[in-house]
């Protein structure tokens with residue numbers, strides 16, 4: 342792994358204020374592992390409190406609306422997330438695409454709104470099991486990304502991260518092989534070079550997500566073009582999450 346690994350915890354719809362103790366513990370432990378960039382995306386209700394509690398780690402949101410304000414009951418804009426302390430936002434997660442019928446055009450509009458509010462974007466993509474079984478995974482994911490990413494993006498290397506999360510690997514305990522992850526990440530890299538040019542396209546980090554745990558992190562993070570991990574279930578306690586961060590630090594040193 343050439344660049345500084347990026348390990349992001351996505352707490353999904355988990356966490357009340359009692360969880361702030363885990364965020365504090367992660368923050369303290371991360372201060373001894375500066376060669377890894379660590380971040381958490383708690384639910385909206387905890388963004389501000391997490392932002393105030395931590396010193397070292399990044400704090401982000403799990404979604405935002407595509408408009409800057411207005412009559413959208415129950416929604417949160419990128420500006421509001423940024424005001425609460427978010428520095429980035431996860432967009433296009435398969436749980437949003439499936440549970441909230443978000444299509445590529447909406448995901449792209451959200452990405453544009455986030456960037457306009459100076460939030461960095463973690464853009465998720467991934468195929469279902471049927472698509473992989475049909476041998477269409479690489480084509481599906483690159484098409485999905487091409488339609489979801491902003492067409493033009495300044496400082497892409499800084500503002501954008503891509504997260505490859507096969508839908509069938511999320512929360513299932515199953516993962517693709519290292520070869521399958523490498524092949525997908527190489528295809529994503531080729532697309533990023535095409536969209537954003539040589540320098541920026543090469544600088545965008547590509548994370549793997551889906552059943553990453555402390556005991557498989559070393560292997561997964563060593564796959565070709567993997568710049569870190571987007572972690573769900575194993576990010577909910579400091580102990581399990583830091584196991585992944587430590588693995589990332591070790592892989593980085595190799």
Ligand SMILES: O=C(CO)COP(=O)(O)O
Nearest residue numbers: 351511512551552573574
């Ligand atoms: O969806 C994910 C992170 O965004 C992955 O979730 P799990 O790590 O629980 O499989």
